[in-house]
Amino acid sequence: MSGLSSFDIIGPIMVGPSSSHTAGAARLGKVSMSIAGGNFKKVVFYLHGSFAKTYRGHGTDRALVAGVLGMETYDDRLKFSLDIAKEKGIEIEFVEADLGDVHPNTVKIVFYKEDGSKFEVVGSSIGGGNIIITEINGDKVEFTGDYPTLIVKQKDVKGMISSVTAILASQNINIATMRVTRRAKGKEALMIIETDAEISDYVLKVIEKVENIISAKAINPVK
Amino acid sequence: MYNTGLELMELANSKRCKIYEIVIENEVELQGLSREEIVLKMKKALEVMKASAQEALDKEVKSVSGLIGGDAKRLEDYRKSGNTLCGDTVVKAMARALSCSEVNAAMGRIVAAPTAGSCGILPSAVITAGEKLDKTEDEIVNALFTASGIGQIIAKNATVSGAEGGCQAECGAAAAMAAAAIVEMAGGTPEMCLNAASIALKNIMGLVCDPIAGLVEAPCAKRNASGVVNALISAELVLAGIKSIIPFDEVVEAMYRVGKALPEALRETALGGIAATPTGIKLRKQVLGE
Numbered sequence: 328m329s330g331l332s333s334f335d336i337i338g339p340i341m342v343g344p345s346s347s348h349t350a351g352a353a354r355l356g357k358v359s360m361s362i363a364g365g366n367f368k369k370v371v372f373y374l375h376g377s378f379a380k381t382y383r384g385h386g387t388d389r390a391l392v393a394g395v396l397g398m399e400t401y402d403d404r405l406k407f408s409l410d411i412a413k414e415k416g417i418e419i420e421f422v423e424a425d426l427g428d429v430h431p432n433t434v435k436i437v438f439y440k441e442d443g444s445k446f447e448v449v450g451s452s453i454g455g456g457n458i459i460i461t462e463i464n465g466d467k468v469e470f471t472g473d474y475p476t477l478i479v480k481q482k483d484v485k486g487m488i489s490s491v492t493a494i495l496a497s498q499n500i501n502i503a504t505m506r507v508t509r510r511a512k513g514k515e516a517l518m519i520i521e522t523d524a525e526i527s528d529y530v531l532k533v534i535e536k537v538e539n540i541i542s543a544k545a546i547n548p549v550k
Numbered sequence: 551m552y553n554t555g556l557e558l559m560e561l562a563n564s565k566r567c568k569i570y571e572i573v574i575e576n577e578v579e580l581q582g583l584s585r586e587e588i589v590l591k592m593k594k595a596l597e598v599m600k601a602s603a604q605e606a607l608d609k610e611v612k613s614v615s616g617l618i619g620g621d622a623k624r625l626e627d628y629r630k631s632g633n634t635l636c637g638d639t640v641v642k643a644m645a646r647a648l649s650c651s652e653v654n655a656a657m658g659r660i661v662a663a664p665t666a667g668s669c670g671i672l673p674s675a676v677i678t679a680g681e682k683l684d685k686t687e688d689e690i691v692n693a694l695f696t697a698s699g700i701g702q703i704i705a706k707n708a709t710v711s712g713a714e715g716g717c718q719a720e721c722g723a724a725a726a727m728a729a730a731a732i733v734e735m736a737g738g739t740p741e742m743c744l745n746a747a748s749i750a751l752k753n754i755m756g757l758v759c760d761p762i763a764g765l766v767e768a769p770c771a772k773r774n775a776s777g778v779v780n781a782l783i784s785a786e787l788v789l790a791g792i793k794s795i796i797p798f799d800e801v802v803e804a805m806y807r808v809g810k811a812l813p814e815a816l817r818e819t820a821l822g823g824i825a826a827t828p829t830g831i832k833l834r835k836q837v838l839g840e
Contacts, residue, residue, distance in 0.1 A: 330580070331705060331706060332581065333577050333695060333698035333699070333702065334577075334592075335705070336664045336701035336705060336710070337592070337595050337661060337662075337663050337672070337694055337697065337698045339662055340595060340598050340659065340661050341660065341661075341662060341666065342657055342660075343653065343659075343666050343669070343766070344613070344654045344657065344667075344765065344766040344767070345667075346662055346665060346666045350662075377764070380838065381763070381765065383839075384614060384763060384765045385614075385766075405657065406658075454713070455662075455665070455711070456662070
C-alpha cells in the first residue's frame, strides 16, 4: 500500500478541533522551536491567510504556543498553553499579517532570545497535521520535520557538500533528500539534508569541525 | 500489498482470513514493527476513542467558539428516558458520535478517523456495535484494522479531505470504514464488508463541506451523528443479504469524481451551503468578531 499506514487513517491521536489548524500548528511550533534552539523570552507569531482569519476558533494560537513550549499534538495541556507560557515568563504576541504568495495556513515565528538575538522560521500547515518549513532566517528551505533533518550553514566554497556527505556515509547515515541554497556566490550557503537515521551530537561535532562550516544543527522528527 | 478493494478482498479470500489480518500484515511490513507492537498502537487509539465517546455524555462539553456543545448529553439523557423512536442502539451510537465531535471542538483529545471533523463516526460505531454483539476489546481492535484498510483504499484512490472532496470524503469515508468494521464484527465475509462500505459511501455521495465560520463544529457534529447511523443501516442491509449493485472500487472512484466536480465554495471554504446562509454569516461575524 505504498507507504500509507493504517495509522495515517486512524490517527493521529490529537487535541482538536482541526488537523491542519491545531495539530499542524502545534507541529509547526515544535519544529520551529527545535530549529531556533531554546532560551527565548518572547515569541511573535505572524499569522497569514486562513490562520489569520480563524486562529481563535481553531485554537491555532494555543497550538502554536504549545508547540514552541515543546508539547506534542496530543498533549492535554495544549489547551492551557497561553497560561503556561505566562507562568514561564515567556511573552507571546499574535499579529495578523500578509506574508505574500504562500500557502493559506502559513505562520512566521520570530523568537527573541535571551542573548538579544532574533531567530525567524516560516512554515505552513499543509493538511492532515502535515507541515512544511519554508524559510529559516530569510533563507529559503523546504523540509517537513518527518525525517531527521540536518541543517548546515557553510561558506560557499568548493568541496563542502562532499565533506558533509562523506561524514554521513562514514556514520552509516543514508540521505533521503538534500537541498542546497546560497545567499550569493562566495557568501553563506545552506544545506538541508533529510536522512533515514537520527543524527547524533557526535556527528554534529564532527561536521562542525570541518573548515568553513559555520554551524550544524539536527532536528529529530516531531510526530 | 493491496491498492484496491478487490485486491484486499482477494488476499483475504485466498488466505481464508478476515480483512484485518491482511491489514495488520501489511502494517507489520510497512513499519518494521512486530504484530504485537502494531496491535498495541491500535489499542491506544481505541482507548482515546472510548474516552472521547464518553466524556460529553457525562457532562456538557462546550466548543471553544461557543457555537456547539451539550447536545451529546441532551441526547443521552433523552435515550435514558426510554422513549426513543429508533431504539437504544441507534440513539446511543448517535450520542457517542456527538460526544467525540464536541470533545474535538472543545480542544479535547480525539483520534482523527480519518479526519478530526469526522472523528465521531468510527468510534461510536465500533463501540456501540461491539457492545450489542458482545465483542471483546481485541475483537473491536481487529475491527479498527478492517476499517483502516477500507480508509487506506479510499485515501489512495480518492481523498479523505473535505477541502478536496467535500463532506462525502470525510464523513463518507468514516461511515464506509465503520460499516465494514461492523459487518466484520457481526461475522460477515470480506465481500460483505466491501458491500457495506459501498452502500455507506453511496448514501452520502455529493454531500458538501460547509462549516459555519470555517470551524469544525456546525454542521460537523450532527453529521457525525447521522454518519454513524449511515454506517449502522448500511451494515444492517448487508447482514440481511442485500448487495451493493456497484462494486466498492467503482463507488470510490465515483465519489472522487463527484468531489472534484464540487465548486470550491462547497469544499471547506465556508463560502457556500449553510455557512453562506444569513444565519450562518451572522454567526461567523459573531464568533470571529468581524
